[in-house]
Amino acid sequence: MTGGRRRSESSRRAILDAARGLLLERGYERLTIDAVAAQAGVGKQTIYRWWGSKGAVVADAVLEGGLAPPFVPLPDTGDIETDLRAWLRAWTAHLASGVGTSLILALTAATAEDRAVADVLYERFTGPHEQLLRDRLESARAAGQLGSQVPVPTIAGVLIGSLLYRVLSRQAPPTADDADMVVRLVLAGVA
Template structure:
């Protein structure tokens, strides 16, 4: 049985990857507010209409960049050692190790996630502690994960630093409460 095809040109994988790469680079460099479909199209060598045909909005394009691992290249996964406190601390440290040089990316992702639930869900998946589907139980209580990520985001947005013991202190503080 033949599958139905959308009207218009077939989606070129080469063009799709060029668009995603341009969007990811410009997002990381300029932030969401200064990301334009025109700029992405020019860098990717495609027309604006191609981007709008494949993604309904700039946030949908950013969400796909997240899914493809182009904004946060490695999903952060806490180890499974049998010691939840140590696993959380290791997870927090991996996020802190990623932040230097990526502060503007974090700020832009927070702003974009606040405006678009799809981006928020994709960002949560890349952070690695939220289940990606309903059949997978959460490993850590949502409130613990939100408190930890909230503390990291707030400190980062304020321009605060993360010294060597921050991950351990944060996890200890959250788990003690």
């Protein structure tokens, strides 16, 4: 028999919206499923029927909330330095805001804690952003703007990692000047 009530789309949205709001407001550790259910006006079973764990809910909330790629776009003006600078500056601006910092800390906590969640987030969040960067670097290499000594994945990893380290060290948020210097360093190294 194929009968039966269908999944409520409004409940699904309410759950993800509540999870996203509470995540940014309280952080991953202090986000509780009870609070998500209460704020969404939903029974807990409705959450656990569709998501296996707290981490899975958070991952989906992030990925469906306008935070997924390409919410920081990577333009292609033909000049790799201009484009990388714009991309890295947009990220630093986002990460310097409270929302961006909370987001990355939450994703990092979830990643460090649960391997399955880490894989989902890499596949649907980190990976696509990294791929965006790699594609642009490849096109720059094809245009002769990059030397061939250093592989594109290494360059992408260095750019992303330098950003990540600034956020995770929780000392001083990255600035536009930092972004520019990283771009200069990396491009000088591959020119």
